[in-house]
Every structure is written in structure tokens, then in C-alpha cells.
Amino acid sequence: MKAAVRHLLRNRRRSLLTLAAVIVPVYILVLMYGMVSGEMRGLFDGTVKLRTGHFQVRAVADRPEGGALPLISTPQPLIDLVDSLPGIERHVVRLDLPALAAEADHSQGVLVQGVSTDQKDPIADLVTSGRFLDGDGRSAVVGEGLARLLGLSIGDRLILLGSHPDAGLGVANPTVVGIFSAPDDTLSRSVVDVDLPLAQQLVRQPGAATAIVGYVKGVDGPWDAWKIERAVTTLRSELPTGYEVLDWRELSPDIDLYMRIARPIMTLFTGIFFVLGGLVVLNTLYLSVMERTRELGIIIALGASRRQVMRMVFTEAGLIAVAGGAIGALAGAALVFVIGAIGGLRLPGAYSGFMKAFGMQPILHLRVTVPEIALSAAVMVAVALLAAWYPARRAARLEPLEAIHYVQ
Amino acid sequence: MSNSDQLIRTERLEKTYRTDSVETPALRGVSLDVSSQEFAAVAGPSGSGKSTLLHLLGGLDRPTSGEIFLEGVPMSGLSRDELARLRLERIGFVFQDYNLIPVLTVIENAAFVLELRGVDRRARTQRAGDVLAELGIEKYASQFPNRLSGGEQQRVAIARAVVAQPAIVLADEPTANLDTEASLGLIDLMRRLNEHKGATFLFATHDSRLLDRVRRVITLVDGRITGQTTP
Numbered sequence: 319m320k321a322a323v324r325h326l327l328r329n330r331r332r333s334l335l336t337l338a339a340v341i342v343p344v345y346i347l348v349l350m351y352g353m354v355s356g357e358m359r360g361l362f363d364g365t366v367k368l369r370t371g372h373f374q375v376r377a378v379a380d381r382p383e384g385g386a387l388p389l390i391s392t393p394q395p396l397i398d399l400v401d402s403l404p405g406i407e408r409h410v411v412r413l414d415l416p417a418l419a420a421e422a423d424h425s426q427g428v429l430v431q432g433v434s435t436d437q438k439d440p441i442a443d444l445v446t447s448g449r450f451l452d453g454d455g456r457s458a459v460v461g462e463g464l465a466r467l468l469g470l471s472i473g474d475r476l477i478l479l480g481s482h483p484d485a486g487l488g489v490a491n492p493t494v495v496g497i498f499s500a501p502d503d504t505l506s507r508s509v510v511d512v513d514l515p516l517a518q519q520l521v522r523q524p525g526a527a528t529a530i531v532g533y534v535k536g537v538d539g540p541w542d543a544w545k546i547e548r549a550v551t552t553l554r555s556e557l558p559t560g561y562e563v564l565d566w567r568e569l570s571p572d573i574d575l576y577m578r579i580a581r582p583i584m585t586l587f588t589g590i591f592f593v594l595g596g597l598v599v600l601n602t603l604y605l606s607v608m609e610r611t612r613e614l615g616i617i618i619a620l621g622a623s624r625r626q627v628m629r630m631v632f633t634e635a636g637l638i639a640v641a642g643g644a645i646g647a648l649a650g651a652a653l654v655f656v657i658g659a660i661g662g663l664r665l666p667g668a669y670s671g672f673m674k675a676f677g678m679q680p681i682l683h684l685r686v687t688v689p690e691i692a693l694s695a696a697v698m699v700a701v702a703l704l705a706a707w708y709p710a711r712r713a714a715r716l717e718p719l720e721a722i723h724y725v726q
Numbered sequence: 727m728s729n730s731d732q733l734i735r736t737e738r739l740e741k742t743y744r745t746d747s748v749e750t751p752a753l754r755g756v757s758l759d760v761s762s763q764e765f766a767a768v769a770g771p772s773g774s775g776k777s778t779l780l781h782l783l784g785g786l787d788r789p790t791s792g793e794i795f796l797e798g799v800p801m802s803g804l805s806r807d808e809l810a811r812l813r814l815e816r817i818g819f820v821f822q823d824y825n826l827i828p829v830l831t832v833i834e835n836a837a838f839v840l841e842l843r844g845v846d847r848r849a850r851t852q853r854a855g856d857v858l859a860e861l862g863i864e865k866y867a868s869q870f871p872n873r874l875s876g877g878e879q880q881r882v883a884i885a886r887a888v889v890a891q892p893a894i895v896l897a898d899e900p901t902a903n904l905d906t907e908a909s910l911g912l913i914d915l916m917r918r919l920n921e922h923k924g925a926t927f928l929f930a931t932h933d934s935r936l937l938d939r940v941r942r943v944i945t946l947v948d949g950r951i952t953g954q955t956t957p
Contacts, residue, residue, distance in 0.1 A: 324829035616825045619786055620886075621814025622842050623807055719786050722825065 322633040325606065332602055333638065339598035340642025340698055341649070343591035347694040348650025350584050352657075352684035357580070359539040359685060361573055362566075367440035368505060370569035371410065371531035372546045375400060375553070378562045386415050387528035389484045389521060390561075396530050399556060405549055407535040410439055411527045413517040417480040419460075419510055421468040428464065428510045430478060432517020432527075441498050441511050448472040448496035455515040458492035463506030465497050472497065478510065480520030488520035539685070540577055543567070592697065596705040603635055603709040614713050615721020624714035631710035632703060639702030643695030651691050654684045732798075733894055733926060734760040734783055739792035741778050741949075752778040754949040755792070760894065760928055765920040767937055768930045770946035776930035777898050779946065783928070784817050784896045785809040797893060814842055818887030820897035820929070824879040826871040826886070833858060833867040836885040843890060857885045861915060877908035884916065888925055897929035901936065913939050 326333040366372055375396050379388035390396065393411060400409050413432035418425050433439045435453040442450035451457050458476055460468075470476065472494055480488040492512055500506040518524050534549045536542060543566075550565045557563055567574040607614065618627060657663050662681040739756040742749050752775045760766065760783075768776045781787040783794060785801055794801045796816060804812060813819075818839075826835045837845075837854035845853070858864040861881045871879050880900055887895045897916070901909035913936050919925045937943050945953040 321827070321829050321834075328829065612825075613827055616821070616827065617838075617842075618810065619784075619813065619819055620839055620842065621810050621812075621817075623810050623814075626842060719781060722821070 319633060319637075322630065322637055325610075325634055326637060329606075332605070336598055336602040336638050337642045337645075339595045340639055340702060341646040343588065343595045343701075344643050344646025344694045344698045345650045345653075346591055347588045347697070348647055348686055348691055349653060349684075350588050351690040351694065352650070352654040352686040353663075353682060354581050354584055355539070355541070355685040355687075355690075356663075356682040358541075358577055359683065361577065362540045364502065365570045365573050366533075366537075366566050368444075368500065368502070370566045372534045372537060373532045373550050373553070373563055373565045374412075374569060375530040375532070375557070375561055375563050376528065378560055386482050386484075389413075389482065389523060389526045389528060390530075391523060391526050393525070393527040393530060395558075396561065400530050400532050400553065403549055403552055405535050405545065407533045409533070410434060410531040411514060412529045412531050413514060413521065413527045414529065415480050415482045415517065415521060417478045417510070417520065419464065419468065420477040420479065421470055421474065424468045426464060426467050426507070428478075428508050430480060430517055430520065431509055431511050432514040432520075433511055434514045439511065441500075441509075444498040444500055445496040446499045448494070450496050451511060451513050452495075453513055453515075455513045455519070456492055457495040457513060458516075459496040459498055459511040460494055461506035461509055462497055462499050463503055464508070464510065465494070467507060470494050470497075476510070478512070478520060480517075482521045485521035485523060488522055490516050490520050492516055592701050595698065596701040599635060599638060599702045600705040600708060602638075603631060603706050604712070606634065607631065607709045607713045611716065611721050612723075614716055615718045615723075618716055619718040619722060627714040627716075628710040631713050632706050635702045635706030635710075636699065639699040640695075642702075643698040646698065647691045647695040650694070651686060654686045657682075657684050731761040731763075732759055733762045733764075733796070734758070734928075735795045736783070737793045737795075739779070739782060739794065740790045741775070741782060741787070742790045752949050753782070753789070756946075756949070756951055758944065758951065760926070762893070763920065763924050763926055764942060765917055765927050765940055766929075766942040766944060767940040768928065768944045768946055769932065769934070769937055771932060774946040775949040776932070776946055778949075780896045780898050780928070780930050783894075784819060785813050814839065815890075816893040818890070818892040818895040820880070820883045820887045820895060820900045822899040822902045824871070824876070824883045824903075826879055826882055828871055831868050831870055832863065832874070832882050835871065835882055836889055838886060839890045854885065854889055857889045858882075860919075861885050875908075876903050877905075877912065880904065880908075880912055881915065884912070884919075888919060888923070891923075891925075894926040894928060897927065899930055899932070901931065901933060906935065909933065909936065910939070 377388040377390050397409060397411065400406060411434040415430050417428055417430045419428045433451065435451050441459065445459060450459055460470060464470070474494045475491055476494055478490045478492065518526050534546050537545055546565055550563055553563045614627060662683045664681050736756055736758045739753050741753040742751045756779060768779060770776050782789050796812065801809070827838065830838060833851060833854050836858055837850040840850035840853060855864060855867065858867055861884060863878055863881050866874055866878060871882065874882065901912055904912060916927050917939060920927055941956060943955045944951060
């Protein structure tokens with residue numbers, strides 16, 4: 319070990335360059351993990367909070383793409399079933415239906431979301447002026463985009479003309495009590511939250527719903543999706559005929575697809591840096607072996623086995639890899655920590671628009687776990703040891719006499 | 727000399743170097759016995775095959791034909807790894823150019839063979855320290871070889887060769903790079919180790935001034951043994 323350190327110190331500049339080549343991929347991988355995890359959490363939060371929940375129980379029906387969900391006339395047994403499952407944090411009863419929202423001479427097609435106010439709806443957190451629904455059955459909360467389109471302010475009356483294939487047309491005239499700001503412009507323009515009884519009034523079926531939206535305890539991001547899957551599996555086994563349960567992946571297949579491909583693509587991208595780092599390690603060790611041919615010949619002549627000679631080369635590779643891996647991983651983790659401490663990473667224009675389109679805030683809250691940090695460093699150590707294989711093998715196969723008489 | 731004393735025996739040892747179509751015979755039918763606790767020199771002019779003989783005896787090279795027996799074991803049947811183990815456990819080497827490992831200190835160089843053998847740090851440091859003291863170079867223990875004179879470096883090389891108490895120490899022109907005083911001093915040192923510790927030495931030299939200090943001189947000319955004398 320001591321000898322390996324001294325060998326590395328022999329040519330400090332080359333060793334430092336090699337160290338840098340090891341540090342950079344690990345640093346980038348840790349940052350990549352932080353960014354991807356942050357982005358995933360943003361996507362997940364935007365999706366499950368504002369759109370899908372962790373899962374939804376619905377009535378089974380054939381319906382056209384984007385059409386109204388079938389009505390569940392007596393949702394209480396389903397609510398009781400969801401609440402009885404272990405690990406369920408809460409539920410929201412929803413009645414969604416397409417409607418026309420109008421004020422004076424302006425109108426806009428919207429999705430009316432009737433929500434039960436006994437359980438907190440995520441949109442309540444996004445209200446920027448006024449208040450959220452209080453269950454009086456006469457109120458509505460609209461997005462900033464819709465308020466701007468229809469010229470609505472707090473206290474204005476809104477005409478909602480609902481249309482549901484199971485119930486025909488219905489009209490309601492709620493008062494706008496709150497305006498919410500959604501990261502997604504589409505959501506801001508097209509969603510009207512109303513008390514559940516008001517939505518039931520639009521379909522003229524008191525007590526009806528279109529979905530029971532469930533939330534599972536202890537879910538902090540997509541990495542906890544297994545908890546949702548576990549709950550959904552249990553629920554599926556107990557669900558009566560005529561109903562289905564869909565998890566967030568099935569409810570947002572585009573988000574699911576993006577999440578599935580984002581990490582492999584970025585890993586592949588980062589892999590290029592690892593390959594380059596490995597090549598630099600290989601080059602350094604190969605040159606080192608060439609320079610020390612005579613010395614290695616003496617070591618072999620004195621009786622070192624091939625395994626011992628290979629171990630000497632691997633020790634040097636391991637030292638560089640462990641030191642570089644640790645520095646890269648700690649530096650990456652430190653940057654993630656600093657970005658977290660200053661409130662996240664504000665993204666530039668084009669990327670910000672992309673994030674908003676997916677219902678996410680244009681600020682990345684980086685997140686990296688200890689296993690991810692350790693994995694980043696471990697991958698580099700593995701790459702470096704792999705890269706050391708060829709020079710180590712060459713060193714071990716030297717013929718002692720030829721090596722001793724080797725002249726550079 | 728009884729068979730039990732016989733350390734090395736060679737039978738009609740031949741070594742021919744081939745370069746393209748040119749064949750250069752270096753050893754021609756060398757048969758030789760070396761006994762335990764001998765202090766012998768292989769003498770002869772440059773190109774007579776002294777180094778080649780030592781390399782073959784040390785398992786650093788393989789003969790073209792003939793056989794070498796080390797402690798009765800034929801070396802021709804040994805694999806590369808088995809030869810390495812044999813060198814590690816039974817043979818000590820001293821090279822003309824000292825060939826110390828530059829990144830190791832004097833004591834680490836002296837203890838290197840013990841390290842290869844897997845001896846723990848404390849034991850090998852203790853043993854190497856004792857050998858350095860015997861050779862009068864313990865004061866250089868923590869220095870790196872490049873700070874030492876040629877004679878001192880060669881003493882370290884001898885320490886490395888004898889530290890693991892091998893069956894034989896093969897020294898290839900150990901005094902070639904030393905002045906007369908250092909050369910005679912080194913040979914006396916080796917002889918002392920032979921007399922007091924029972925170490926077997928076989929060294930190659932073309933320096934006739936050293937030959938009256940050995941017990942046996944094997945003379946090689948053009949790859950053939952032309953004489954064996956006891957001064």
C-alpha cells in the first residue's frame with residue numbers, strides 16, 4: 319500500500335490528472351442522480367397531487383378518450399373499503415365532469431372537479447387569493463388562467479353548464495371564492511374546483527361520484543411507488559365486480575414512460591464519462607507499468623507470483639479510484655446539499671417551459687440518497703479496476719530476465 | 727561430499743540464444759555440483775556464460791537442453807509459478823546493478839522478500855533490521871536507496887538476498903560497479919555470512935583479485951567448464 323502511494327507520488331502531475339478523470343464522472347453521476355430524482359419528484363408531485371392521486375377507484379365502462387367518467391351512484395361502500403386498507407393515508411371523493419364555464423359574454427370549456435372537503439384537496443395548497451372551498455355547496459375555486467380568460471374576481475358568480483352522458487345537462491351558478499396558481503398553464507385554464515354537492519347537483523344525482531382518489535402513507539416520491547403498488551394489489555383483490563382501481567402510472571402513462579426512460583438515458587450519458595475515466599486510468603497504469611518494467615522484472619525475479627504482481631497494479635488503481643470516487647461523490651453530494659439549502663435550482667427558460675407543461679414548478683429540488691452516492695463511487699472503483707486489468711496482466715506476464723534488461 | 731550436502735546439480739546443461747537465423751551458444755554441456763554452505767565463484771572472461779549459468783540455476787531462464795536439480799528436484803518440470811515460488815523460498819539474488827526498488831526504504835527493500843512470503847510486518851521488520859545490523863548498514867534503514875553509495879546499495883541487496891535464509895545466494899557480478907576497496911569489503915562480507923551463518927554463495931566474477939578469497943573457483947570459457955580449483 320505504502321509502495322503504491324509512493325509510486326503514484328512519483329509522477330504527481332499524471333496522478334493528479336488521473337484523479338481528476340476519476341472525480342469528474344462520479345461528480346456528474348451524483349449530480350445526475352440529484353437532478354433526475356428532483357425532477358422525478360417534481361413530476362410525481364405535480365401528477366399525483368393535482369391530477370391522479372396515488373390511485374383511483376372507478377366504475378368500469380367503455381368510454382371515448384377524454385370522455386366523462388361513469389358515475390358511481392353509491393360510493394360509500396368503496397370509500398369504506400379504501401379506508402379499511404392498511405397504509406392508506408386519506409381519500410378524496412371526486413366527481414369530474416366536462417362543463418362549459420361562462421361569465422358575461424365569455425365562455426370556456428373546463429373540467430369541473432367536485433371534491434369532498436372533509437379531506438384536504440391538494441389544490442387548496444395552491445390558492446393564492448381568496449380561500450378554498452368550505453363545503454357550503456355554492457362555491458368554486460378557479461385557476462389564474464381561467465380567471466384571466468373570463469375576467470373573474472373573488473365574489474363573482476360563474477355559470478357552469480355541465481354535461482354528463484349518464485345524466486344529461488345540468489346548470490349551477492357558484493360564487494368564485496378562491497383563485498389558485500397552478501404550475502401547469504393548462505390546469506390553470508381548464509379546472510374548476512367545486513364542492514362535491516355542487517357537482518352532484520350538475521349531474522342531478524346527490525351522493526354520486528366518479529372516483530375515489532386514494533393516497534398512501536409514507537410516499538415521498540416515485541421511489542416509494544412500491545407502497546402504492548402494494549396497496550393497489552390488495553385493493554384489486556377485494557374490489558367488487560364492476561369497479562377498477564388504476565394507479566398513478568396507469569392514470570398518467572406519459573409521465574410513467576418519461577420516468578422509465580429518463581434515468582437509463584442519463585445513466586448512458588454519464589456512462590460515457592465513466593468510459594473516458596476508465597481509459598485515462600488504463601493509460602496511466604499502462605505507462606506506469608512500462609516505466610517500471612525493470613523494477614517489475616526484479617520483483618518477479620525475487621519470487622513474486624503473477625497474482626502478487628497484479629495485486630500491486632490493482633492496488634494503485636484502487637487507490638486512485640477510491641480517492642477519486644470519494645472526492646467526486648462528496649463534492650457532488652455537497653453541491654446537491656448547497657442547492658437544497660438555497661431553495662433549489664431555478665431552471666433556464668426553455669427547460670422551465672417544459673417543466674410547466676408537465677405541471678411542475680420550474681425549480682429543481684435536487685435529491686440524492688446515500689446509496690446513490692455510494693453506488694456512484696462504487697461504479698467508478700469497478701471501472702478503474704476493470705481498466706487496470708490489462709496493464710496488471712501485462713505486468714504479471716513479464717519475463718523476469720527480459721524485464722530486468724529492458725531499456726526505455 | 728555426501729549426497730545430502732548436494733544443493734545443486736546440473737547435467738549437460740546447454741543454452742543457445744536464437745535471434746532470427748543466428749544461433750549463439752552460451753553454455754555447452756555444463757555439468758556441475760554445488761554443495762550446501764559452499765562459497766564458490768564462477769570465473770571467466772566476458773561472454774563466457776557466467777551470467778547465463780547463474781540465470782539458469784536461479785530459474786530466471788530455461789536451458790535449451792540438460793537438467794538442473796535443486797535439492798534433488800528437477801527444475802525443467804516446474805511451471806512459471808512454481809519457479810517463482812522456488813525463487814522466493816530457496817534462492818536469493820544479488821544483481822550487478824543492485825536493482826533495489828527505488829520507492830522502498832532500505833529496510834523495506836531488505837524485508838521485501840519476506841513481504842512476498844507473507845511474513846507479518848513486525849516480524850519482517852525485526853528480521854530485516856537484524857540483517858542490516860549484521861551488515862553494518864542499519865543506520866540507513868529509513869533512507870531511500872538513491873541516497874546510498876554503490877557499495878552501500880549492494881550491501882542492502884545482499885541483505886535482501888539473505889534475509890529469508892535461502893538455500894543459496896546467486897550473485898551476478900556483484901562487485902562489477904564497485905571500486906577495489908568496496909569490492910573486497912563486499913566479498914569479505916559475503917564470506918563472513920557464509921562462515922558464520924552457513925549461507926551458500928555462488929557468484930560470478932571476472933575480477934581475478936577476488937578469487938583468492940573463495941574456497942572454490944569454477945572457470946568457464948566459451949560456455950564450457952575448463953577447470954575447477956580450490957585456492
